Amino acid sequence: MADIAALPKDWIVTSGQFTRTAYTNVYPAIDPAKADNSLKGKTVVLTGASRGLGATGIAPAFVKAGVKTIVLIARKADKLAAVEKELKGINPHVEILTLSVDISSAYQVGKAWNEINAKYPKVDILVNNAGVESTDSDKTHEQDPDIFFRNFEVNVKGTHMMTQQYLQTAISWATTADPARIINMTSSSAWGVWPFLAAYSNSKAAMIHYNTLVAASYPGTVLSIAVNPGLNDTEILPLILREAGFNFNDPMLTGATLVWLVSDSVRSQFLNGRVLTSEWDVEELVARKEEITKKNLLTMQLNATLGVEQFPN
Template sequence: MASFWARVPSDYLTRAQQFTKTLHHELYPAVDPSKPELSLPGKVVIITGASRGIGADGFAVSFAQAGVKGLVLVARDADKLNETVSKVHATNPAVEVLPVVADVADENAVALVYAQCEAKFGHADILINNAGIVKANGALPGDVKPADWWRNIEVNGKGTFLMMHALVNSLPTLDTPVTIINITSGAAWHSPVPMLSGYAISKLVALQEAAYFAACYKNITAFAVHPGLVRTDMTHDSMMHMDSQPPELVGGLAVWLSHPHALFLNGRVVANTWDVDELMARKEEILSGKKLTIGLFGTFGPEQFE
């Protein structure tokens, strides 16, 4: 893996997956969560993987800047989770914070997350499925331990589903609107990278879960967000020279997606680096086809043989 990334330009990832003419590597005005027009008063947000990385420094801080009513912060590390609580209160002391120690791959633990959320806030309005792992990096899928490979699916796929499933069943009615943001990866739709098979496939699961829940429930607006390369302790050393984005950029995008103006992207993939104003300008183009969705390419149907 190291030799591959050493050979590619630093902007390889963003250029290979470019959809808008303008690409962003810093927070920009359109997605600035401190803007009054992006405020989210009264909203309750659940953020998984909230103890570090983009969960702590991106989503938690950005939604606090947007003035939400409450944050339910979920992670497995209690000490790190309390550090995130401090960051939130330093950003906006008015936000009520509920830290919950839980493994999202455990169905009983997920049930307790929602029970505590209901007891303190009632139902949640926004769910950020950010918890994720990268395990079993091998030269080929057959070179890794099956249990390690499958753990990617358990957390990134099953854990995301459990949080979405429990959210639906926690709502007062199926007319109650909610927004779901699943964190995916460019690896989920890019040409196969053999050494990341478990991670890439698990992130494809999370991507398609957003599409399916959006299709199945009229009250759910769901997105699969590719955060770009945000340097965390999950970033491989060989990729440290690649262009990266700060946590606050994906945090600001998540806030922007939590408003009605983003409905046209429901069930679709959105990359952190894409310019949202340019996406808005291409709204009809995106809606008229299957842009920003996953599909099988080819010519299908009996008509082709007539």
């Protein structure tokens, strides 16, 4: 692996481009205030809402897009209260429910959804944003199994339990015209080879394929998209990446991208079961829709040619 400190400051963005144009800030097509991106009347549940992307990018973008209700989930109630205050400053009329939940606990997740479902029979959108990064060594033989699998407890098990609880109610109303919408946050480390992020990257790789399986399990009635937010100045950013001095994205870029993805399910249907990066130009993605679907791009696949067709008689 190259010395990351010697790489250009925009390397995180440029090395991962799928579209010719890449962004680090909100651009017109994904503007949450744009009529085409309206979420008026919608209810959204957001995990990992007390800090980082959830607090500074995703929640504000959804409120700016006009959601009727936003449910904020995280472990620390005091931090959730601060986020609620910020969101009320954007729109004093938005309805906010804050729930202190450890999403790695089946009991707490179930209890939270009982309360959510009692108040809001229809939750339109679930954003699985909560995550941890706790890799303790870049050498496999040195990694503490409990620390390693803490990433899976939150990033995989927690996401699965939130999704499962959501779908138990959503499948009763979801249709092809009005699908249940799920966003699963992942990372470019899922397809990169960064040993210092071994635990985190393995868990995020699992989430990309998990996302594909969820979409395939409910063809047409569930829109499930995995999103890599790029590099952001958050608390879980490893010191090695911070010290490398790479450029950060504006957290609102990710929030606005998510709004674009869930506001028009017909427009983003071609991305169902796939993964994308928030820096990619959504209009260029739409222009490549046929290519993406025909070649089954932006999914986790074995890098090989398979099938008997490759062996002519």
